[in-house]
Amino acid sequence: MRYCLLGPTRVLTADGSELPVGGPRVRALLTALALRPGRALPVAALVDEVWHGDEPPADAVAALQALVGRLRKALGRDRVPSAEGGGYRLGAAREDVDVYRFERLAAEGAAALAAGDPARAAALLDEALGLWAGPALADLPDRHAEAARWEARRLDARRARLDAALALGRAADALPELTALCAGRPLDEPLQVLRIRALREAGRSAEALAAYEEVRRTLADRLGADPGPGLRALHEDLLAAETPTPAAARTAPAPGNLRARLTSFVGRDEEIAALRQDLAAARLVTLLGPGGAGKTRLSQEAAERVADTWPDGVWAAELAPVRDPEAVPEAVLAALGARETVLRGAGAEELRTAGDPLSRLVEHCAGRRMLLLLDNCEHVVGAAA
Template sequence: MDLVRYRILGTTQALQSDGTPVPVGGARLRALLTVLALRPGRTVPAAVLVDEVWSEDPPADAPGALQALVGRLRRALGPDAVASVNGGYRLTATRDDVDLHRFERLTDEGVRALADGDPAKAADVLDDALALWQGPPLADLPDRAAEAARWETRRLDAQRTRLTAALALGRPDAALPDLTALCDTHPLDEPLQALRLRALRDTGRTAEALAAYERVRRLLADRLGTTPGPALRTLHAELLRFDQAAPRQGRGELSENPHEPAA
């Protein structure tokens, strides 16, 4: 069987080369594949596999149960998919064969592209990275909270960078719905809030941006007892200057030639 892809950003899946899913039935079997796919090409000691697959409910004969489970996984994926090495097992795959690690590589590439002044490339690469998510990460891992939280943070970083690229490309209208949704979910995330304020400003909604800043300021004070950080305060000052300058510019255009009657 020609397997080229594994998914663990959501329900764990194995895919054939044409994208057809391979049935991997049973929670323990999917948990085992998840643990191995987290470390593709690396030997995972049997004790680690037992601990992560069974968590707080290990079987009485753990080595035997693990061996039987590996046998079932080989029958599902093919005999060469999982190798036995030095008291452990290894998924015979590369990092790029696993969606989680491909997401990480693409995210790093997108961040570098934006830093190098290429927001168009950053947007394309980060779109590909974020499209890999099919649901909560490591969904079939029994004790997933800490590891899953780390990858959710990585996903949020990728979303921020993607939205930064959108603003750099002059697409604030396209970015605003996602920014609003993310700010609602992460109201104390100042970098996200700053991106939203910039998007509102760039769409000519300065008054809304100022009102949004005031809401963030109150929220930080109420929940954390802090004030906005330097980046938000600087942006707020720019918004105030922009808001105050706009009426004067309008009046200046009307009175540029005081001897010419107004239309």
């Protein structure tokens, strides 16, 4: 017979059919015995577990004997023998009880993962997790401490299974479960490492950086602590992967008009990560700050780091020289290289006056996927908006 404690207490026969066990007290008795298969449990200990939280009957020994009789009727007398010196035991091996089978399979799965065999690890861990049908020890009145231990092992197994999924190249499949788990356990760093790895391996590096920043802030706010070595190392890997390739090394430069800068950009990783997250989620992002705070350089650096996601390029329009708000659309058209011109006289060039500049700008941009950076627009903010 198989005894199932990972969920409601059940007994399965060799062919998988379920035996009716009885009411709550009988199931509590069976749970207490199955947790120590083959071991004799004294009557006093069994009474305490079965009636925990309630006043036991006046004749608790007789009441327990009646429950044992009902359990023997369900399972067979030989499966619940009396122990020498009093008490009772369940005639079963550890492998007959699902909590211990889960324990073995989870340990073997973790060992296979550590040995570099994620496929075998995934199969073992799937079998282990498949034994769960609900909260552990659901029919034991005093379940909390013991159940918490098994729930912690279940979480360890889920972490290992998700790690195996990443090793097998299935990051996108693992992300929904990782996202849900991390939402309920924001301080679980190993779990957060898996989520950030999955985002990176699913090609969502900007979201991975933003997720790291979110975890860093949560740890600081709740614990006053910095991320541990695992998270920090992953963050460094993400930043290294995001370092822009020098312009001279690019074989097929993307369109755009961002100017190459002669100095390196150091620090401000949190602001870069936040900007990348916002750019991935919103059509309009506004960067605010006092004069001289470095908004221009920060915005250009963030724009350059996401340039590969914009097939029609990243374009910067410098609006500092523009004094007339009505000239803003024309200035942006000029920055995009989209001014329409005609020749007059001896080769003199003039802007074509036909058509509204804003309409021409919309027409130019409508069929393209581009990122447009409007710099120094405070004095013409209405027109820029």
